[in-house]
Amino acid sequence: MxxxxxxxxxxxxxxxxxxxxxxxxxxxxxxxxxxxxxxxxxxxxxxxxxxxxxxxFINFQVVLSNPIVGRALLNSVFITVVGTCLSIFFTTIAAYVLTRKTLAFKTPIMIFLIIIMIFEPGIVQEYMVIKDLHLLDSLWAMVLYRMINVYYLIIMMRFLEEIPDSLIEAAKIDGAGHMTLFMRIVMPLSRIPLLTIGMFYAIAKWNEFFKSSIFLSSRENTVLQVLLRQFVVERDTTALVGAADLLKNNNIAQLDFSSLKAATIIIAMVPILMLYPIILKYYTKGVMDGGVKE
Incomplete structure (x- = not known):
């Protein structure tokens, strides 16, 4: 030892x-x-x-007593969960296709993707696309927005290239097609990179504020980060709706705005912070755990 x-x-x-x-x-x-x-x-x-x-707990009670805050929290959870799952699936399946040795025009496709990654479209172009798709003021606009990040796609490709060819060939001999290879070989062996890019996607979608404030205009479809900025930065007191009854029941004369800001920030932080202890425990295991050795 x-x-x-x-x-x-x-x-x-x-x-x-x-x-x-x-x-x-x-x-x-x-x-x-x-x-x-x-x-x-x-x-x-x-x-x-x-x-x-x-x-x-009065500060948390006041903030969460507003139905707008609860609605925004559910909207953020929906966008993060559904958007992350779709992003992981399509990023992984795109990486699988791009790592096949028999893929035609692989180099031009990669050059095109890298150009897209470097030269991002402007907000006006993105807004017009969302408008033409009739997704303005729809949660699906943020779910589908940047579903595949090229940088994360390249990271996923590097991991998939490490899967032994012997494993793929053995599955093909047994009659496995591309979808069988993807779902039963690639996905299980890519648990660590899937968790990694999944965490990146989840954090990005949860913290997205700028595009949410442009694509989502109604109170019903607002997200927590937009509401957080309105309250913390612009000092919008909408979150104090219904606070009078709570103060009366708790024998409190007046609320402190800094405490309300702190409570709102904590509410916005906790859900995404809960991901880390869940994901980090898997980092100690290897990508090829359970696979064959060359």
Missing amino acids: LERRLTVPKLLIGLVLTLVTLTMFVPIMNLLARALSHPAKVYLLHGYEVWPRGFS
Whole structure:
């Protein structure tokens, strides 16, 4: 058994990583402390304190009491879940096709895709396409928007090229077609890259604000990130609808706007942060786990 020795380089690396972690962890905990503090005592919080003053859920109750917030949250979940699943499927199937050695015109296709990746279309062109497809103010506009990211497609291609040819040939000898190869060989062996690009897609779709504010115009089809900006940046007090009754029932005279902002930001962060512990546990296993060796 190898002996682990604490060396100066390891100590410095650990110190740097700890400091980097604190720069992200402390602000999040400070937001949580403000969100959980009692409105009458939140002024006692100074700087980046991470312990709430007077524990209370009133800020979360006020934000979530507005039906618009709940609707926006469900819209964001729908766009993220459905959009990510479709993006993973079509990215993987495109990567499978592009990694076949018998594919004709492979080089021109790759050049075309790289040009698309470098020279992205402008917002006016994208808006006109969405309009012509009759998808304006539809959640499907954000589900289908940039369904395949060329950069993630190239990453997926690099992983699929590592699948042994002997595995593919053995399946073909048994009579497997392309869809059988894709669903029963490629997909199971690509679990790690699928989770990786899936996480990238999910984060991008969950955090998409600019295009959502352009393609989605009605309150019914708004998403959480758009609502978050209206409330936090523009100080739109729509989220305070129904707050009077809650304040009366909890014997609270007045709400603190900074605490409400913190609660809204936490609500927007939690769903996407829940992905990381689910996905990271799979990174310790190899891509070819269960496959054959050359």
